[in-house]
Amino acid sequence: MTMPHQDQSALFVMDGVKGGHDGMSYSNPKKFRKKKQEVLDIEKLANDVRAGDRTALSKAITLIESSNTEHKEQAQKLLQELLPYxxxxxxxxxxxxxxxxxxxxxxxxxxxxxxxxxxxxxxxxxxxxxxxxxxxxxxxxxxxxxxxxxxxxxxxxxxxxxxxxxxxxxxxxxxxxxxxxxxxxxxxxxxxxxxxxxxxxxxxxxxxxxxxxxxxxxxxxxxxxxxxxxxxxxxxxxxxxxxxxxxxxxxxxxxxxxxxxxxxxxxxxxxxxxxxxxxxxxxxxxxxxxxxxxxxxxNYWNIRRREQTRDWFHSMITDQLIDSFYGNPERKQQVRKFEDEILHGRLTVTQGVNALFD
Amino acid sequence: MTMPHQDQSALFVMDGVKGGHDGMSYSNPKKFRKKKQEVLDIEKLANDVRAGDRTALSKAITLIESSNTEHKEQAQKLLQELLPYxxxxxxxxxxxxxxxxxxxxxxxxxxxxxxxxxxxxxxxxxxxxxxxxxxxxxxxxxxxxxxxxxxxxxxxxxxxxxxxxxxxxxxxxxxxxxxxxxxxxxxxxxxxxxxxxxxxxxxxxxxxxxxxxxxxxxxxxxxxxxxxxxxxxxxxxxxxxxxxxxxxxxxxxxxxxxxxxxxxxxxxxxxxxxxxxxxxxxxxxxxxxxxxxxxxxxNYWNIRRREQTRDWFHSMITDQLIDSFYGNPERKQQVRKFEDEILHGRLTVTQGVNALFD
Missing domain, CATH: 3.40.50.300 (P-loop containing nucleotide triphosphate hydrolases)
Known part of the structure; x- marks a missing residue:
């Protein structure tokens, strides 16, 4: 559903690959333009990487390594484009x-x-x-x-x-x-x-x-x-x-x-x-x-690679679980408290764990 | 707060080490009697274990190994009694x-x-x-x-x-x-x-x-x-x-x-x-x-033992996190679905993990 609009951003939106933008307002045209350009950049970057452009590859790796949230999303988009190759x-x-x-x-x-x-x-x-x-x-x-x-x-x-x-x-x-x-x-x-x-x-x-x-x-x-x-x-x-x-x-x-x-x-x-x-x-x-x-x-070549990918996935799940658990500062303090109780012999390890998860 | 009551269970309650039982009803006297006896048993068991009674030690190990919820609680109580020794x-x-x-x-x-x-x-x-x-x-x-x-x-x-x-x-x-x-x-x-x-x-x-x-x-x-x-x-x-x-x-x-x-x-x-x-x-x-x-x-003797206890605690935390994550049957199915997508190259590992945690 596009509405007639004088602002250039509207043209960008109308040109967009994915036309649906229900519920979005045109009040921030700049944001729209930015979004559009970034989508194009990732596609171009993917093509440049595939063409063997070393500068593009360096840029892509930097994007992958970035901890910026927006970059992370773009990195995953880029990687998905490139996965078949x-x-x-x-x-x-x-x-x-x-x-x-x-x-x-x-x-x-x-x-x-x-x-x-x-x-x-x-x-x-x-x-x-x-x-x-x-x-x-x-x-x-x-x-x-x-x-x-x-x-x-x-x-x-x-x-x-x-x-x-x-x-x-x-x-x-x-x-x-x-x-x-x-x-x-x-x-x-x-x-x-x-x-x-x-x-x-x-x-x-x-x-x-x-x-x-x-x-x-x-x-x-x-x-x-x-x-x-x-x-x-x-x-x-x-x-x-x-x-x-x-x-x-x-x-x-x-x-x-x-x-x-x-x-x-x-x-x-x-x-x-x-x-x-x-x-x-x-x-x-x-x-x-x-x-x-x-x-x-x-065929162990392929078997190992599949195993490596599966292990990677499950170890990332475990990492994520541990990160979100210890990432909570209050939880972290609790862990330290129980650890102390355990090391001083006032609590069994199982009691400490049970208390943490209660 | 004890109330006069004809049932024998009331006597047990009145004799109890921990007298408080607010909010509990006397409608199930048998349960009360059982509870009381078990509290005494754990103390006796702890003493018998300490006295070197091999039958008591066997019984204590069986209790520790039990997966019954009530037994688990008793096992931890027993273990805490014995920790100082x-x-x-x-x-x-x-x-x-x-x-x-x-x-x-x-x-x-x-x-x-x-x-x-x-x-x-x-x-x-x-x-x-x-x-x-x-x-x-x-x-x-x-x-x-x-x-x-x-x-x-x-x-x-x-x-x-x-x-x-x-x-x-x-x-x-x-x-x-x-x-x-x-x-x-x-x-x-x-x-x-x-x-x-x-x-x-x-x-x-x-x-x-x-x-x-x-x-x-x-x-x-x-x-x-x-x-x-x-x-x-x-x-x-x-x-x-x-x-x-x-x-x-x-x-x-x-x-x-x-x-x-x-x-x-x-x-x-x-x-x-x-x-x-x-x-x-x-x-x-x-x-x-x-x-x-x-x-x-x-002093590495003590250092290692402390490290072992700390590692034990943290590995039990990790186990608990993984168990509760994969223990959810719906989650398990999702994991399998994303794993499949990843192994077929339709999703990056990071995307799979992000999707799981969203």
Whole structure:
């Protein structure tokens, strides 16, 4: 139901894709114009992302990461537009202790992939963040060669306030990169306990970078990380370090043999690589291709992805439940009060919980 | 405010510790009598438990495990009475794959402890449950010697419907055993993935039983269990198996050296034991005593227990939130609907969650 009106906003409304606007007044024409433009922007942004425009992709990721309510709505609209074009990349998680050379590996490996025609998107840890353990030389010297590649897209994330550089929006960022046509996704994370399990839950292949000296390396490792890995790379296998690196690789192969495989049907293995001399990078790609072939054959590839999506959904439900529960300041205070009573032995845990929910 | 009344129930009410019964009618005297008796019972039960009466302790555990609403209230009342007398035992979790000989170890170790004057309570897996991996000879031949000891209390739990024989009430059962004066608690669990992490979260010391052949053994092991262990026992170190068991023990010691300790300040170690020949059991007790001394010195003993109680409280809150969310059948149907939409790529995960909570 449109009414004749002199104001331009009315024309916008009449042009609108969705004509129904019952119950709305024309008293705020500016709001209407704004709304209309934003709808167009999201569509354009979606198209630009799909066309492989890197600036558009950056903008889209920023929108996804925004905590502004209006942005959140737009982000979901954008993501829904792009959903049909997602899922076609191989998703690779890369972890390792600080100093293992994650960024130099990604730089060398990504550049090699670009040169053989792959389109590579990297979710990297921002080295300017003090906790990341990244290069102290700053962002500019990081992945210098890779960012110059036409087929590469590097998105740095601050590790502060996140789980080892990975956060709740990383999964959605991955989907955006896939819609933009990237076929290899490298997700960097620094080992901070839970981040590896989290990243394992969103990738197809989980790669662990280590240095020579299996003992020392294992010593510093968080629990169970090795068992999450589909592949281990003994890094910096160059110069005097070449022989020890080969030996370490053998040691890891032996240990991996004892552990349960991270991916059913795939025997996790170890390789030695020099990113500086660019030796062994092709073997890493061969391993990934063999992995993809093996795991797609059993259909576990799709099964895992469905499971990951389902788990994501249910863990977001749980997060939401916990957030709204603890988000209430009065409730929070009550929790603290009961916690105190329990820790002082005046109340059983069950009594505390029952009292909270009464 | 008591009123003269001919019915006997009135006398009960007048005798009641808590006299106030405003708003209640005398139309159901039987209910009143029942209430009164139960109040007395809980107090008596608490006293009997504290006096070390094993029948009372059994009854108390059954009450704790009951899902009847009235029983639940009584159970919490009982537990609160007993709370001041808890916390004085060493809590030991015992795990291992089926066939590792958990029950024969507990039988031999527990009996030895009783003979040196310790009071030992065992939360054991009921072998009549098919999933337990326990003896097929049935309950009677299990821990036969131990149950005859005056200082022992053995409580079997069905493993069906529980996490490897351990369930949500096991923590409260432990508290009851402590109130009853038991100073060593042995909590048996069979490895079913998450049960070990769960048990690790409720004990001071986590003991892993393995057999010879570290490779095979590790192969069958769930992820990360080894890293949870404070000690590993290579079991059945007797006869022809003695030498291989010693070798395996050395292998485990080496592997443990590579892993992060489960308890800060304590270097997890391996021992070889024969429960049949009763060899090495004293070494296990020495290890436990050394552990207690070491960990109490740094105060981590208390810190961990407080953390465990706090975690227990918050995980019960989360459970309660999830239960009430999914417990609603309408909600459950909605979740399934949105899950379907998401898995078919028609909705983003965030949209699905937002729609659910709107």
């Amino acid at each position: 997602t899922g076609n990349a191989i998703r690779i998680g890369i972890t390792g202790v600080p100093g293992a050379g994650k960024s130099s590996f990604i730089e060398a490996f990504g550049t090699m992939l670009c040169k053989i025609g792959k389109r590579v998107a990297v979710l990297a840890i921002d080295p300017s963040s003090s906790l990341s353990g990244g290069s102290i030389l700053g962002d500019k010297t990081r992945m210098e060669e890779l960012v110059r590649q036409e087929n590469a897209f590097v998105r740095p994330s601050p590790s502060a306030g996140t789980l080892g550089g990975v956060h709740k929006k990383s999964r959605e960022t991955m989907l955006l990169c896939e819609a933009a046509g990237y076929d290899v996704l490298l997700i960097e994370t620094v080992g901070v306990g839970q981040s590896e399990t989290y990243v394992r839950g969103m990738v197809d292949f989980f790669l662990l970078l280590v240095l020579t000296g299996a003992g020392d390396e294992l010593q510093g490792m968080k629990k169970g990380i090795m068992e999450l890995a589909d592949g281990i790379i003994v890094h910096k296998a160059d110069g005097d370090n070449l022989r020890p690196a080969r030996r370490t690789m053998q040691e890891y192969k032996q240990i991996l043999h004892f552990l349960q495989p991270s991916t059913p049907g795939w025997l996790s293995t170890a390789l030695s690589v020099s990113s500086m001399e660019k030796v062994g990078l092709d073997k890493v790609w061969d391993m990934l291709m063999e992995f993809e072939q093996t795991v797609k054959k059993t | 808890t916390g004085n035992a060493i809590r030991i979790g015992i795990t291992g794959v089926p066939g590792a000989g958990k029950s024969s170890f507990i039988e031999a170790f527990g009996t030895m402890l009783c003979k040196i004057g310790k009071r030992v309570a065992v939360l054991a897996i009921d072998p009549s449950s098919s999933l337990s991996g326990g003896s097929i000879l049935g309950d009677k031949t299990r821990m036969e010697e131990l149950v005859r000891q005056e200082n022992a209390f053995v409580r079997p739990s069905p493993s069906a419907g529980t996490l490897g024989g351990v369930h949500k009430k096991s923590r409260e059962t432990m508290l009851l055993c402590e109130a009853a004066g038991y100073d060593v608690l042995l909590i048996e669990t069979v490895g079913v993935g998450q049960s070990e992490t769960y048990v690790r979260g409720m004990v001071d010391f986590f003991l892993l039983l393995v057999l010879t052949g570290a490779g095979d053994e590790l192969q069958g092991m769930k992820k990360g269990i080894m890293e949870l262990a404070d000690g590993i026992i290579v079991h059945k170190a007797d006869g022809d198996n003695l030498r291989p068991a010693r070798r395996t023990m050395q292998e485990y010691k080496q592997i443990l050296h590579f892993l992060q300790p489960s308890t800060p300040g304590w270097l997890s170690t391996a021992l070889s034991v024969s429960s049949m020949e009763k060899v090495g059991l004293d070494k296990v007790w020495d290890m436990l005593m050394e552990f207690e001394q070491t960990v109490k010195k740094t």
